[in-house]
Amino acid sequence: MSEAIHHAHHSGAHDDHHHGPEKGFKRWLFTTNHKDIGTLYLVFSLIMLFVAGFMALLIRIELFEPGKVLLSPETFNQMTTMHGLIMVFGVIMPALAGFANWLIPMMIGAPDMALPRLNNWSFWLLPFAFSMLLSTLFMSGPSPDFGWTFYAPLSTTYGPQSTDFFIFSIHMMGASSILASLNIVVTIFNMRAPGMHFMKMPLFVWAWLSTGFLLLAVMPVLAGCVTMMLMDRHFHTSFFNAAGGGDPVLFQHVFWFFGHPEVYILILPGFGIISEVIPAFSRKKLFGYAAMVYATAGIAIVGFVVWMHHMFTTGAPYFAQLYFMYATMLVAVPTGIKVFNWLATIFKGSITFETPMLFALGFLVMFTIGGLSGVMLSLVPADYQYRGSYFVVAHFHYVLVTGSLFTIFAGVYYWLPKWTGRMYSETLGQFHFWLSVIGMNLTFFPMHFLGLAGMPRRIPDYAIQFTDFNQIATIGAFIFAIGQLFFLYVVIQACRHKGKRVVEDKVWEGAHGLEWTLPTPVPYHTFETAPVVH
């Protein structure tokens, strides 16, 4: 099987080899090259980051003071919904898929992904899916306004008409993710260079292998979930409608059976990136490689059986709550192992503080904070108080902004010089980092206090005693946003081939892995002859 794919691909890629990429938009529309598709994913994700980030700023402006500031409650709900959906499906997932496309073939010594045409399709579904989702903002009725978790019956019986556009765009995003993850899993299984055993694979590849299986397992569940919504809305079924004998709690079970593995989908590839960056700038081999692999797989597996911790207040029976509490607490063990291993990698290293390392360290500190508040959330009686409050908002932004977004930044700064042959400006990179860290903490740390003091999430207006912390959060959000402009500038400069030229294969002194044996900038086609790994 693997041989067949190899040969088929070689003969297919033969022509391209002589005249390189096509010119103009056709290159991007018809490309089957993993690097081009990786770039498309990353550019798409960057655009969406600014779209969803803009929505976040609108939310924060509205919450600057009690009373109405800018948005009506209706628009506010649409903004929180879109912000969540786009950040999850339009920013983090495509960015991580972009890294997978760029890096996995280069890391395992493959010429391309196993299924290059499918790869093209999995990307090109996304712009259409998101155009459809965003088009609802310009329709006469409200756009989806039920939160990114779209609980029934708020999204079914009580959903706006645009919900149907939402349903089909979720279907398309789901198809895109399933195809992409299928491709990644097949590539990792079949396209490894001779000698690249599983236990020699870089952790980034391991992380994506686990993520690929998670996606394959849960994206169809999400598709089923939105299909049932569609049936309830238009075909007189009552899956989620209590008046017809249906069950609104069933919705939450189905959604979170997707939704909980989804959070590991968003975080595991980030763990992989960090496991490449920290050893490089500590100039020391990653501590506990095998333990890291098992911890990754462990988190992925346990991630399947903890979904009901999102539903502790739905009237779950005592023993169900106990089981899900214990299982959830168990996730802390492999996650802890990972944090300790990174720490042990840094310990007695030879450390320098380039921008990728700064983001990795920022990740390490703030992800630990987010992880610890996760342990607090797992305790059911305390969860009764945290659930649905700003404490939860603080928690998941600590794990998602630092766990996913910061790791993506670390990855971009780490590999962009390799990809483009241009070194980013270290000064601008550091500005980006410090503005992000300060902004992020100012925005989300006070939210812990807000939640504990009783402020519910997803409210456009709040009681007077919550004012101070909300104002701090809004100021922080703008600092964070300004930081991202530096990032945009840095990326554009590198892509326009501006800046200091890099010529060494190993851009970073401490970097390890097959991708660093290739020339810089990386040629359009790589590893057409498989390297032999010893």
Add this chain to the structure above:
Amino acid sequence: MRFMSKIVILLSSLFFAASAYADSIWNMPAGVTPISREVYNLHMACFYVCCVIAAIVFSVLIFSLIKYRKSKGAKAAHFHEHLSVEIAWTVVPLLILVALAIPATIVLKQIHNTDESQLTIKVTGYQWKWKYEYLDQGISYFSNLASTQKQINGDMPKNPWFLLEVDNPLVVPVNTKVKILVTSDDVVHDWWVPSLGVKQDAIPGFINENWFLITRVGTYRGQCGELCGVNHAFMPIVVKAVSQNEFNQWLSMHRTVGYRNNTHTIARAKAAIKKVTKKGVESL
């Protein structure tokens, strides 16, 4: 300057938050029910454990970042495995988790014990108000937001309890085990009063049970805890805990008022019918 002093006040209150402030803006209220106090203790215990873990992790990190900088001539060591250390940081967190799980399990059992309640109130969530029904007393009424649209739009000064005030609060006697049966008429709502340590989803087609026993007379406020549409922010909960005597008075008064309201409604309806008939007669 004002901002700075605010920060100083906030920081200093942090140190007292745990004990001195009943309604801290920093922390979960310890509350006024046995359960809320148990939950608070659990929350604080877990918080301190997390602080210790964070302190250890961050000190090792900061130490390493200072000590092992390349610019200070640090040479990287070569170790990348250490079995006993790895076992230790697997087992120790596991033990800490078990230690946290035990009290959580015990408190959770108490939360689920709704037996021997002395008063049963059915709580129904509507878009966007709450309905309270005293099942054995035959009293039922809606509880609406009392803050006005003008206050929300900023055309009128806001009350101190802006968005946390209602027209008809839930009135309960202190030192009485009150069972609530929570359900919804439309979408999922969530009845949450932090000081009572109660948060229970109101789900259409389901009746969820929870309970509280308030030990101190006072007024306790909360909000809907689950996104339920446009006015999710505008359906607060106010619970007034009164002495048994006052509660009895309230009961009898509420019955009369309810009756008076009824007679009033009947009178109005009669008038309306008359009007319609009159109109009908005129049009004939």
